Amino acid sequence: QLQLQESGPGLVKPSETLSLTCTVSGGSISSSSYYWGWIRQPPGKGLEWIGSIYYSGSTYYNPSLKSRVTISVDTSKNQFSLKLSSVTAADTAVYYCARQVGDMVRGPTLGDYWGQGTLVTVSS
Amino acid sequence: DIQMTQSPSSLSASVGDRVTITCQASQDISNYLNWYQQKPGKAPKLLIYDASNLETGVPSRFSGSGSGTDFTFTISSLQPEDIATYYCQQYDNLVTFGQGTRLEIK
Numbered sequence: 001q002l003q004l005q006e007s008g009p010g011l012v013k014p015s016e017t018l019s020l021t022c023t024v025s026g027g028s029i030s031s032s033s034y035y036w037g038w039i040r041q042p043p044g045k046g047l048e049w050i051g052s053i054y055y056s057g058s059t060y061y062n063p064s065l066k067s068r069v070t071i072s073v074d075t076s077k078n079q080f081s082l083k084l085s086s087v088t089a090a091d092t093a094v095y096y097c098a099r100q101v102g103d104m105v106r107g108p109t110l111g112d113y114w115g116q117g118t119l120v121t122v123s124s
Numbered sequence: 125d126i127q128m129t130q131s132p133s134s135l136s137a138s139v140g141d142r143v144t145i146t147c148q149a150s151q152d153i154s155n156y157l158n159w160y161q162q163k164p165g166k167a168p169k170l171l172i173y174d175a176s177n178l179e180t181g182v183p184s185r186f187s188g189s190g191s192g193t194d195f196t197f198t199i200s201s202l203q204p205e206d207i208a209t210y211y212c213q214q215y216d217n218l219v220t221f222g223q224g225t226r227l228e229i230k
Contacts, residue, residue: 046222
């Protein structure tokens with residue numbers, strides 16, 4: 001059974017960089033049939049897609065966050081990571097990682113496996 | 125950017141009721157539309173993909189239809205365990221979620 005687990009600091013100071021890692025177990029991150037994505041949800045609000053990465057390193061980003069986001073993949077560790085720079089209180093959210101069906105032609109489509117989510121609070 | 129507009133934003137219904145949620149895309153997205161269920165404190169769960177295909181293991185009371193810009197999600201007979209927030213999501217151009225519909229039991 002595929003499992004995804006987010007990890008990283010739960011508290012980040014304003015203007016600093018938020019860093020999270022998603023560890024994938026029960027399957028390979030190097031599959032050609034999937035993207036690996038980050039989605040966030042501010043408290044009491046809806047879902048926002050942040051971006052996705054293919055095992056080869058090809059990425060798609062949400063245009064509204066693109067200037068601050070970097071997603072990377074480490075196939076040797078079966079992990080992918082999120083960095084969000086210059087954070088403010090508006091970046092406080094539960095951050096989810098997810099497996100997204102897709103390929104180099106189609107891009108990410110649907111999220112079929114999700115991590116449990118991790119709350120990141122931006123505060124001094 | 126493609127915007128997704130869901131309605132209603134909240135809904136109260138009785139057990140056994142037929143429930144319908146709509147999702148409108150700001151431009152033609154063909155059938156590149158998925159529906160998710162999210163219960164409090166949990167990650168979203170995929171219910172419907174490609175507008176009308178039921179994900180494996182999802183009860184048949186859930187269904188989806190539509191193409192182009194207008195889509196519908198239906199629960200044929202509401203059950204107590206269906207209390208959740210439901211989201212549509214397009215993938216024709218990048219990924220965008222609707223704002224969600226909170227479903228409550230009357």
